Amino acid sequence: MLTELNRAHPWSHNDHYAGWVVRRVRESRARRVLDIGCGTGNLVARLRDHCAITGLERDPETAAVAAHRFRDDPAVRILPIDFADRDPETRWDAITLVAVLHHLPLDAALRALRDSLAPGGRLVVVGCHRDATVGDALTRLPAVLLNPIIGAVKHPARATEPPPHMRAPIAEPRETLAEIRAAAARALPGARIRRRLFWRYTLVYDDRV
Template sequence: MALLSHLHRFNQRHPWSHNDHYGPWVADCVAASGARNVLDVGCGTGNLAALLRHRAATVTGLEPDLATARAAAERFTDDPAVTIVQANFADRDRQRHWDAITLVAVLHHLPLVPTLRELRGCLTPGGRLVVVGCYREAGPTDLLATLPAALANPVMGLAKHPARAAALPLHMTAPTTDPQETLGDIRAAAAQELPGARIHRRLFWRYALVYDAQS
């Protein structure tokens, strides 16, 4: 417990975003699909939207937190290709469909099965869904996966943020919640709602899901 407490304090002094770490991979997945119009659900301050902007014609970001949405909107004030909407996924424009949809550390905030079903329905024919998500750890396999992440985390923090931080950066201050579903639960839900989806465990307490809608 003392070691875990020490690691936590160290990580707070050298913060870095596990979510941003996967941003380039998400953008590459979107670009590989040939998507032109992309929806980023839970866009935060717009770090992923900025990457997607160079890979697609338009990017729409949904962000429910008011302060975070304002920060993202100000960031793209002069870019007509990026639209930030202060809204939940449930409040999206239901008349629109997108060539690609991205969610990074967002899906566990939403009801899993209905959301996967709705995401599938939001895609254009041949569209791609890319998810980087969080899961609830359960069992020895998850424990084994945690060990390399726990050891690598402070090393990454020191490399990315060598100076001690007085506070977390804005993009790491949006409200969060703990995931309730295990990776097994997520695999089962995806098999039901997203046939053919590829799911892989990733480092830093994340999994990746890629689903291509039928053309």
């Protein structure tokens, strides 16, 4: 029953945290931002009023949608590549990833993200983790109950397919929140990680000059 309701009234858990991401980026006073896995550009659209932004999107169809969306915007550049294909010499004032980190090899990705920050830069992550503990179950229960209600409010008309910004390839998270915390402690000392609703966690790391 709940699964059918969720399919009929889809809404983006990632967009739900977009405002939080924008506030964290603005706090950092970043002028050049890299958004990894930018999708069709919903977060890019909210960030571009505050900074110049480059979006990476490895799914060709999704990248094409984003590129067309910002084709006349000098503050935005969309590249149809993966993070591994970036220019390794470029450094960014802020880097954002929303529901992307679990697609990457965790330890290596965290080190590469750290090394891609400019001095004093900020990493902002909204991530997905694998449920494994009682705490996960307790957080999951309200999310399960609230998900169809919010979907019905946001999109009362029944959908026959997901909207374009929810069609990019997905992957199930492999690491638990404890494993993510441990990896962050190794690569990003001082990172702040919080468990969040709707199967998400957040991470903020500031490079110390």
